[in-house]
Amino acid sequence: MSDITANIVVSMPAQLFTLARSFKANFNGKIYISKIDTPPGEMTDPDNYVQVYLENEDGSHVPVSQPIIINAGGYPVYNGQISKFVTVEGYAMSVYDASGVQQHYFPNILKYDPDQLRQDLAGPGGADLIGIGNSTVAERLNNSTIQAVHNLYGFTPDRKITVNVISMFDGWSVDATGNYRPYGGGHFVFDPDMEKSKHDGAFIVSSTVPWDGSLAGRDNWLDKVGETSPTGKGAWVRCASGRKVNILWYGATRVNADDNTKPIKKFVNKMLSENMNGYVPRGNYRSVERILFDLNISPTRxxxxxxxxxxxxxxxxxxxxxxxxxxxxxxxxxxxxxxxxxxxxxxxxxxxxxxxxxxxxxxxxxxxxxxxxxxxxxxxxxxxxIGTDTDxxxxxxxxxxxxxxxxxxxxxxxxxxxxxxxxxxxxxxxxxxxxxxxxxxxxxxxxxxxxxxxxxxxxxxxxxxxxxxxxxxxxxxxxxxxxxxxxxxxxxxxxxxxxxxxxxxxxxxxxxxxxxxxxxxxxxxxxxxxxxxxxxxxxxxxxxxxFYPDQPNPAVPATDIAYQNKTGQLQRVLVYLAVGTTSIFINGEDTGFKSGEFTIDVGEQIAIRYTGTAPAWRWKAIR
Known part of the structure; x- marks a missing residue:
């Protein structure tokens, strides 16, 4: 019978079949294999039996009847020969001694369904069920480390997995800005349903767009040049949280000497077209063309x-x-x-x-x-x-x-x-x-x-x-x-x-x-x-x-000649007492004073009527 999967061994949990309260072999004892959770008193009922098979050395299986006999050594035998007995499903076990007294009873010998386990292991989450060290196979697969983004080229899994890409470019050097490479990497998950035509090099990477990881080949790679499956599906998707785009994700380099025109354009377009926040890490990013932020492409205002x-x-x-x-x-x-x-x-x-x-x-x-x-x-x-044009x-x-x-x-x-x-x-x-x-x-x-x-x-x-x-x-x-x-x-x-x-x-x-x-x-x-x-x-x-620099006092004009405040500031004008002074006028009006301090606003006028020598005055800008 080669069309069955008999993978559940019939044996005592302690391997040998012994008596309940001694280490003596259960000679001439009998083993009954019944359906899971069959009550102890019904274990000998043939209607409850689970089919048991004898497994030969060549892997073939022969059905056998119950009960199974135990020899003098405590082993189950068939026709007097120690044999391997198996079933295709979980079962309950009852063991009797030669006198027919029940010695052991196990309502569920395996505690799991092997066929179901096989299905679980073969399913999408199967790797999560297998331990390895302090983690699981799934965690190890999902944390696979890839040196650079260009190494995703040709890597096309048959299911969704996550990888950690260290850098956009190869190497662990220090660039001219003092920053350590790598940069521009991140976690990527493979999506079998993602259209390759959406490749942009930053958020979506098609594994069928060639790139050798060089700066010279970067721009063609960003533009999908050489895509071998333009209408196909299956691409790597960056695991990015929040609405943020990083200019380094487009392969920009931090060094002013490098031409980053293409990454800057891609970065600006992504930021505006999808209303995202744009992050420019430390560095000097040079474009040989104009850098245009055209807000017309923004979906919002x-x-x-x-x-x-x-x-x-x-x-x-x-x-x-x-x-x-x-x-x-x-x-x-x-x-x-x-x-x-x-x-x-x-x-x-x-x-x-x-x-x-x-x-x-x-x-x-x-x-x-x-x-x-x-x-x-x-x-x-x-x-x-601009040449000699200074304005x-x-x-x-x-x-x-x-x-x-x-x-x-x-x-x-x-x-x-x-x-x-x-x-x-x-x-x-x-x-x-x-x-x-x-x-x-x-x-x-x-x-x-x-x-x-x-x-x-x-x-x-x-x-x-x-x-x-x-x-x-x-x-x-x-x-x-x-x-x-x-x-x-x-x-x-x-x-x-x-x-x-x-x-x-x-x-x-x-x-x-x-x-x-x-x-x-x-x-x-x-x-x-x-x-x-x-x-x-x-x-x-x-x-x-x-604060205003010390200003020279203007000369006192001739008698009755008005002097306008053209300083642009509110001024305090102190007119000193003099023998020949008879009156002081502000904006043509006689103040009735012959000396004193007067506030003169911008554009206002002051005149002094006097005879003989002109009086002295002092102008001081008011704070």
Whole structure:
């Protein structure tokens, strides 16, 4: 009988069949094999028997009748010969002595169903049932370690398993940034039903896209070049928690010398198209093309968060010479959605354009806009200048932003050239801390109709610039600076530039700019000897309080000639008592005083009526 699986041995749990209360063999005893849980008193009933087989040396089986006889040595025998007895199912066992007295009873000799166990072991979770050391076979399989992502090529299991991939690339070296490779690896699970066409190299890896693991072959691999089964199924899926994408998952390298154009594009597209947060670990990632954040591809109106390990540690760099080298915008302009609720933190942007802006938000025609964005510990930098054109280049340009917050943002231009920050239609925005440096213009408030208003700068540091604050915006309104520091300086010469001023507001509403508690100069305010107001500054457009360099007293005009306050600051004017003075007039009205201290606002006038020698006076700006 070769068509049965008889794998359950009939024997005493202690191997030999002995009497219950002695070690003597149960000579001439009888063994009954019945169905599991058969009551002791019914074990000898043939209706309850389980078929027992004699297993021959060649593996064949012969059915035998019950009871089975025990010999003088305590072994079960068949025709007097010690034999191996087996069944195909679990059973109950009852053992009787030669007198017919029951010595042993076992209601379930095996406690498990071997056929069911075979099915369980053959099933998807079978490896979980097999122990090995302190773990299971499943755990060992699922924690198989693979050196690099390219080693997944050609590895196609017939079921779902999980592997730990150490790195995107081979090796355990230290790169130029001081970071240890490997990086870019992770846990991957093989999904037999995943379409290979979804291979992107980061989240889904087809095992039939060839790659030798080299940097030279990376870009083709990311683009699925050479896929041998484009319509097939079965791919490795990254086990990633949360809605986050890491630029290293696309094979980006941390070294500035490497061309990471393709990984950067893939990273940005994934972040925007699936509304994910984008993580840029420590490193300098260079693209030879412009880096474009086109929010038109976002399924929602918000941007998520783009973040790194530090403004000077995690850097996205475009070496493209085109204008607007790093651009955040909506390509559909007015037809596309507004760009709402973005966040950028602990990351740096750097570019080297030969025209226009290095980093720019929004379109030049103001057909898109950015609202409710926050910038925390971000560095914007441009390291080039445009020939001898000192005004055309911009490190950071902002087009139509509103309700945005800048916290400890640093903008670095090119010394003595261009504009550090240019604002066009920036509204309801706060700028806390941070610095603007290394440019000809520090803050430049755009074109004639830029419409900048309601902006507050707190503790802003402006250094190594020629002109601090400049505006031609006829709609400029409610721009306030609280405790700013302005250092007018040529960093190359380490001296004040020959052309300089702190503020020049040509256009705007009356008192468009309020500067409160300003500090000038590298050491302290009185060391600054340059001009405070630019040549085309309209004094009625600004109010300045706080530290102000010692100013020379204007000459007292002839009697009854009015003198206008054009300093841009509220002034205390002390008129000293003199013999020939008869009256002092403020804005044409006689005060009735011949001496004393008077407060003169910007644009107001003072006149003194006197005979003979003019009296002395002293002007002092009010904080």
């Amino acid at each position: 918000n941007f998520g968060e783009l973040y790194g390990d530090g403004a000077y540690e995690s850097i996205l760099f475009s070496s493209a010479t085109d204008a607007n080298a790093i651009h955040f915008y909506n390509s559909k302009g007015a037809e596309g959605p507004d760009c709402f609720q973005g966040k950028i933190s602990r990351i740096g942007f750097s570019a080297s354009p030969l025209s226009g802006a290095a980093i720019i938000f929004g379109l030049e025609d103001l057909s898109d806009n950015f609202g409710n964005w926050s910038f925390d510990q971000v560095h914007f930098a441009s390291d080039t200048r 055309n280049r911009v490190a950071l340009k902002l087009n139509w932003l509103f309700d945005c917050t800048y916290n400890n943002v640093v903008v670095t231009g090119y010394p003595n050239y261009g504009k550090a920050v240019e604002m066009v239609k920036v509204q309801f925005t706060t700028w806390n801390g941070g610095s603007i440096s290394n440019a000809k213009y520090g803050l430049y408030f755009g074109a004639l109709s830029a419409n900048n208003h309601s902006i507050v700068f707190t503790s802003l540091d402006m250094e190594n610039i020629h002109y601090g604050i400049y505006s031609r915006d006829i709609h400029l309104e409610k721009i306030r600076f609280i405790s700013p520091f302005v250092d007018i300086r040529d960093p190359d010469a380490d001296d004040e530039p020959s052309d300089n001023y702190v503020i020049n507001i040509e256009q705007g509403d009356r008192k468009a700019v309020l500067i409160d508690d300003i500090r000038l100069g590298r050491v302290y305010s009185n060391l600054y000897t340059g001009k405070f107001f630019g040549p085309t500054h309209s004094h009625e457009k600004s109010i300045v309080t706080g």
